Amino acid sequence: MRLFKKNxxxxxxxxxxDAYKENSDQKVLADLFSRYTHMIYGVCMKYLQNQxxxxxxxxxxxxxxxxxxxxxxILNFSTWLYVTTxxxxxMELRSRKAEEKKHENWKEDYQIFMESEVxxxxxxxxxxxxxxxxxxxxxxxxxQKECIELFYYKNKCYMEIxxxxxxxxxxxKSYLQNGKRNLKICMETANDKKE
Amino acid sequence: MTKKNKxxxxxxxxxxxxxxxxxxxxxxNAFEKHLQKDPFAEDALDGFLLLDRKKAEKDIxxxxxxxxxxxxxxxxxxxxxGIAAAIALLVISSLxxxxxxxxxxxxxxxxxxxxxxxxxxKEKELIFLAEEDADTGYTQKEITATGSSMERVKKEQPxxxxxxxxxxxxxxxxxxxxxxxxxxxxxxxxxNAGAAPAKPVVAxxxxxxxxxxxxxxxxxxxxxxxxxxxxxxxxxxYKKRPGYIAPLPVKGMESFNKYIEDNAIIPDSIDLVSASxxxxxxxxEKGEISNIEVLRSPSPTLSIMAVELIKNGxxxxxxxxxxxSVSEEVILTIDFKK
Numbered sequence: 001m002r003l004f005k006k007n008x009x010x011x012x013x014x015x016x017x018d019a020y021k022e023n024s025d026q027k028v029l030a031d032l033f034s035r036y037t038h039m040i041y042g043v044c045m046k047y048l049q050n051q052x053x054x055x056x057x058x059x060x061x062x063x064x065x066x067x068x069x070x071x072x073x074i075l076n077f078s079t080w081l082y083v084t085t086x087x088x089x090x091m092e093l094r095s096r097k098a099e100e101k102k103h104e105n106w107k108e109d110y111q112i113f114m115e116s117e118v119x120x121x122x123x124x125x126x127x128x129x130x131x132x133x134x135x136x137x138x139x140x141x142x143x144q145k146e147c148i149e150l151f152y153y154k155n156k157c158y159m160e161i162x163x164x165x166x167x168x169x170x171x172x173k174s175y176l177q178n179g180k181r182n183l184k185i186c187m188e189t190a191n192d193k194k195e
Numbered sequence: 196m197t198k199k200n201k202x203x204x205x206x207x208x209x210x211x212x213x214x215x216x217x218x219x220x221x222x223x224n225a226f227e228k229h230l231q232k233d234p235f236a237e238d239a240l241d242g243f244l245l246l247d248r249k250k251a252e253k254d255i256x257x258x259x260x261x262x263x264x265x266x267x268x269x270x271x272x273x274x275x276x277g278i279a280a281a282i283a284l285l286v287i288s289s290l291x292x293x294x295x296x297x298x299x300x301x302x303x304x305x306x307x308x309x310x311x312x313x314x315x316x317k318e319k320e321l322i323f324l325a326e327e328d329a330d331t332g333y334t335q336k337e338i339t340a341t342g343s344s345m346e347r348v349k350k351e352q353p354x355x356x357x358x359x360x361x362x363x364x365x366x367x368x369x370x371x372x373x374x375x376x377x378x379x380x381x382x383x384x385x386x387n388a389g390a391a392p393a394k395p396v397v398a399x400x401x402x403x404x405x406x407x408x409x410x411x412x413x414x415x416x417x418x419x420x421x422x423x424x425x426x427x428x429x430x431x432x433y434k435k436r437p438g439y440i441a442p443l444p445v446k447g448m449e450s451f452n453k454y455i456e457d458n459a460i461i462p463d464s465i466d467l468v469s470a471s472x473x474x475x476x477x478x479x480e481k482g483e484i485s486n487i488e489v490l491r492s493p494s495p496t497l498s499i500m501a502v503e504l505i506k507n508g509x510x511x512x513x514x515x516x517x518x519x520s521v522s523e524e525v526i527l528t529i530d531f532k533k
Contacts, residue, residue: 027263030262030263031263033262034259034262034263035204036204037255037258037259037262038206038207038210038239038251038255039204039205039235039236039239040239041239041242041251041254041255041258042210042238042239042240042241042242042243042246043235043238043239043242044242045242045243045245045246045251046238046239046241046242046245047242049245051246051247051250051251051254054242054246054254055254055257055258058254058258059258059261059262062258062262078204078233078235079235081235082234082235082238085235086238121231121232124228124231124232151224151227151228152228155221155224155225156220156224157220157221157223157224157226157227158223158227159220159223160220176231180231
C-alpha cells in the first residue's frame, strides 16, 4: 500500500523494483522500464548500428526483463540494465556470426564490469575541493591538467575546451579520461601511504 | 531513498538537444559531467549520434505505448482516485458556495422559478452526483458555471440545472468508458482571470499520466449556446483573410516567451527535468483571458502553475478582423524546465 502515497515519478528505481518483486505487478515493471526506453534504444543503436534492430532489441530486452529481474540480486538497477542491454546486443551480434572474436573480448569486459562495484571517480563525486585531489591534479601532464581544470572547475563544455586548447573534441575526451585515470592512481597511492 | 542515491536519467529531449547543439555551454558542461559519471548515458549518446531523430522519437513512443499499454490494471489508479476525489470535492464545494452566493444575491431582483431552498437542494444533488462519481474511482470531472449563466439558466427554465447536469453526466459516462483504461484525471481549475464574474467559467483539466500522445479535450459545452459565454472560435476561413490579425501578448511574443522561460520552473517536488503543458484559452474582444483549459499536462501541480502563469501574465491584444476586435481562442504550450 505504501506505493499509493506518492506520485510514481517520485519513486526511486529501487523502490519500484522492490514493489515489483513483492507483487509481480507487470505495470510497475513497465513504468520502471519506460524510464530507460530511450537510453536502451540509444545503446542498442550504438552496437547494432540499425534503428529497426535497435527497436526490436528494446522490446526483446523488456520481455526478458521479467524473468531476469527475479533471478538476480540487483543493487543498482540502472547499471544492471545497462549491462543487460549490452549483453543482449553482444548476443545478438554473436548470433549474426559477424566479428565473433571481437565481441568475445567485449563480453569479458562486461563480466568484469558486472562483478565490480559501481565505482564513481572522486572527481565526479563532488569532491572537487579535496586537498589531495588538488595536489594530484598539479602532478598531471599539462594537457590533462588543463582539460580537467577547464571541465570540472571552470565548467566549460567539450566544445569550448577544444576551442581554447585548439585541439579536437575527441582529444579533449581522451585527455579527460586519461587524466581521471591518473588522478585515481595518484589518490589511491596517497591513501595507501596514509594507512 | 535519498536524493543522492537516486539515479538521474537524462530525457530523450536532453540527448537530442545536446546533439543538435541547442544547449548553452553551461548546460552542455552539466550534461557532459553526467555522461562522465554514467556510462549508460554515454553509450546511449553514441547511439543517438548515429540515428535518425524522427524515427527514433517515433520508435521510442511506440515501444513505450506498447509496454505501458500491455498492462491495464494500474497500481497508481488508487491514489489518483484519491486525489481526484479530494480535488473534486474541494472545487465543487467552493464553486457551489460561490454559485449559491450569486443566487441569493440575484434572488431579490429577479423572478425566480423556485426558492432558494429548492436551489440549495439542487446544489446538494450536484454535490452528491459528483461524490458518487468520485467514488466510482475512475475520473472526476466537474463543469461549473458561476455568475450570470446560473441566473440565466434559472430565469428561463428552472429545471435546466438538472438536465444540464444529466447531459454532463452523459458526457462523462462516454468519457469514462475511454478513461478507465487510460488513467486520465479530470478536474476543474477555476479560471476567471480577474475578469467580471459575469463570464461563466468552464474549465476542464485533463491529466495524461503517462501517455505522451495528445488527448482530445473533454466535451465542454455551455448550457446556453447563444450566450456570450459560449465558446467562440473563428472559422479557419477567417484566418486566411488578409484583414485577420491573431491575438498577441501586449509586449509581443518575444517578451512573453521570456516571461514563460523565467517563470516556468519545475518545483523540486516533481521529478521531471522538462515538461510541457498544453493550454487553450479564450482572448475576449477586450483582451481579457478566460476559459483557460489544460489540454495536456504531466502533473496536476504543473497544470495549476501553468494556469497561474497565464492568469498573472501580460494582457493580450485581441484578434482583429479588418481592424475590429473579436474574441479568439489561443492554444499555447508552456515549457517547464528545472
